[in-house]
Amino acid sequence: MRLNHLLGLEGISREVVTEILDLAESFLEVLERPIPKVPSLRGVTVANLFYENSTRTRFSFELAEKRLSADTINFSQSGTSVAKGETLLDTVRNLEAMKIDAVVIRHSASGTPHFLAERIESAVINAGDGQHEHPTQGLLDMMTLRRKLGRLEGLKVVILGDVGHSRVARSNIHGLRAMGAEVVVCAPATLMPREVESLGVQVVYNLDEALKWCDVVNVLRLQIERQKTGEIPSLREYNRVFGLTRARLETLDHEIVVMHPGPMNRGVEIDSDVADGPFSVILNQVTHGVAIRMAVLYLISGRERFVE
């Protein structure tokens, strides 16, 4: 299989997800080796364009590229390029003129990777676009769940928090639905996007009810500025109504897997004793992120398989 771009998980097939996850498993094995590096992408040049702050995702992509022996160039700038006097398209076309093969882009404007993919020659990997999608996060979350629970089909997953502004939510919803999981979204009504049911999910406003039902809860980061924009009354109230606390988990008669894409606001959407507790797979997610990004880069570069 070869991927032209990875723009999002909307419309992705079960077969493609399965192939990416399977390939990521073999890369995970590479990461365990004493010298965790393979020559698969030697001679391939990847430009990492981060138009929005990111630590985890930027390092994860860069590490994945280096583990595959790709050459990497990095560009970080917050805000729009327009403000700096050069359009995004001009910036990328200049990079292309220096002969690059793939662009990894994070941008605050939804749809930016799609916009670029229509207009440039290089492969485009979406590292998070606005409130739209974060496909590699969706894939690494699915990899984590498949490793932990052995399957995705039929899993009951709650996505908890700021669904409206979350690209992680959308990619998880599309990916999990493609794999046959059931998804419930749980958030304050002010952070629930309109007609969210059209994405194939159910809405539950009562967190305890949602937790009783689920096998997995994926807790989204709450942007602290939601307080200023009037979408939540206070962080304290948010924690009281939608925070994942140990007390809530202790009322359940079954174990659930706790995920968070990071960075966490401890004491807001998730309490420390839950984040660091026995049900948490949050650091596994980060490890799997490197393997998933290696798999995606590999499939996009279209190289021969390195492992027999």
Next chain:
Amino acid sequence: MSSGKVSPPKGWRSVEASSLVIKGARLVDPANGLDHTTDITVENGLITSIGEAPAGFKGEIIAGSGWVVTPGFFDLHVHLREPGYEHKETVQTGCLAAAAGGFTGIACMPNTNPAIDNPGLVDFVRGQADGYPVEVHPIAATTKGRKGETLTEMSELMSVGVRAFSDDGSPVASADVMRRALEYAGMLGAVVIEHCEEPSLTAGGIMHEGADSTRLGLVGWPSIGEEIALQRNIFLAQFTGGRLHAAHVSTAHGVEMIREAKKRGIDVTAEATPHHLSLDCSLLSSYSADFKVNPPLRENKDIEALIKGLADGTIDCIATDHAPHQEDEKEVELAAAPFGMLGLETAFAVVYTHLVKQHRLSFDRLVDAFAIQPRKIMRLPQAEIVVGSPANLTILSLTESWTVDRESMNSKSKNTPFHGWELTGCAMGVVNQGICWVREKI
């Protein structure tokens, strides 16, 4: 202010109009109960005969067989961008686009830089169209500098020919200022054209809020953001007795509110754009800024309601909201792109192809909505196909098929949402102000 030699649009030619016959065309003027195939003679800018042209006629003869001649089309919502944004459009390129689309008159919005809020600028803009068969009627700003605070000197502006006021591009946010505008303009008999938008509900909005905005992760610009402002303005028109014209109505509920207001005798009129009558918000899936417009493209149910409202007269007229933007301003990430679409050169063909040919709108009503109602709202003399009237005519083909090509626009900009569309019908010529332009194939 004469602009020297004026060239017609691409693929068009100028015809000597001092003595002219259009032979054997179908003449349609619903206001005068006319729908008849015969000759029409124009001499020195006036219609001098309707019926078989005199034998031995010595002037220009246009073979009109197969064409339809209607009163000249008028677009009361155009952005000509001059002064200040001449890289997007000028009065003159806008007039070429208008003529190519069959319009003999346009009203241009004052969201220029500086805003058209004084008589000098009104004269300047109008003068740029000298020598064109397209009349340009500047709409002056409702408030000074379009800041939404102090009314413009409306009486003085009307003394230089202004017929309507608008802060279009932005709404008049303050209900009190809008009240005063309707009172004062109403006293003078002028209409206030309002872009209905409640800014606190639409901040950051990029597209219609619904299932598609949720899926695409784009900030919603909800229907209610338009409807609350529209209802407020209807209430203010009722309270003040002023004249309100609602620009580019885009929602089903908005159509219903206007229908109710008219029933109650409130002096409100409304327009719909060809793009809101034919395009829905799922097109934003491409993230192309050619589909980013304010108010945004909405849902099929809204399109249906607009078409019904246009057919039954609730929506009085069609206006394009022609909003040129340079290509590199639009070729950016969607959130950074400006709102707006071209409209002049595709308006008739889009409405004819998608509404009239689909039996959703009668051809008479199309002519009424493109030619007659806009002038009525502006309180301008009607363009009529009557002997003795000024010759102000649009010549149409109802059979020509063509493909919209963003590269071949007469507008200075290319931001049409209809690129690549196969359409039927187009303007073949315009006659106005003693000038006649026709397509070269005539």
